[in-house]
Amino acid sequence: MQRWVYLGLGWLMIGLGLIGIVLPGLPTTVFIILAAFFFARSSPALHAKLLAHRRFGPVLRDWEARGAIPRRAKAWAVGSMAAILMLSLVLGLPAWVIGVQVVGMGAGAAYILTRPD
Template sequence: MPPARRLASPLWTLAGVIALALGLIGIVLPLMPTTVFLLLAGFCFTKGSPRLRRWLETHPRLGPPVLAWEQTGAIARRHKRLAVAMMAATFALCAALGLPLWVLGLQAACLLGAGTYVWTRPDT
């Protein structure tokens, strides 16, 4: 096996563990995304650790959103509402802090695009 191939698996596993940790932090921190990091962890574990991938897939709380996304691109309606609400809250906070209009405009465009993408995904 080439040296680069031997290093790939541990690096993918490490990246997956870091993504999983960030996702778990996102459960308790309101502005930190959870599902995005769980999806990234699943991708990394697929390349680095089949055992951790199986653990993530079969976890009663973390597995269903990952599997729903991978199988159908679906997001639970409750999660959609929460994501869009957090985007609106973030924008409101930035506006209350008095950020320049050009920053708010750029942020509004990005959040509108992200919110539209999230809301147009199928429901689980």
């Protein structure tokens, strides 16, 4: 049963990652890393296929080997967070929403920026 749950979560992460390619503010890389995590526990063949992917494979292999995030991905992630925060300010969202965003995105940005390149 656990294998099927992990397999379903892996496919869900792939779907969210694909949506993130076209939807600003939704991170693709994080979802693909999570998909690799779930596939590693449910389907060695799908995990291997992700690791062999021409676009995502190198990023996943670096993540699995050293916890590394490419500098370009870091810049996009932190830049997207800043853009969403600026949009929230421009739209005049309530202060508590801005506060939650600052705390959440600040923690996410700190984590991303402390990973090796």
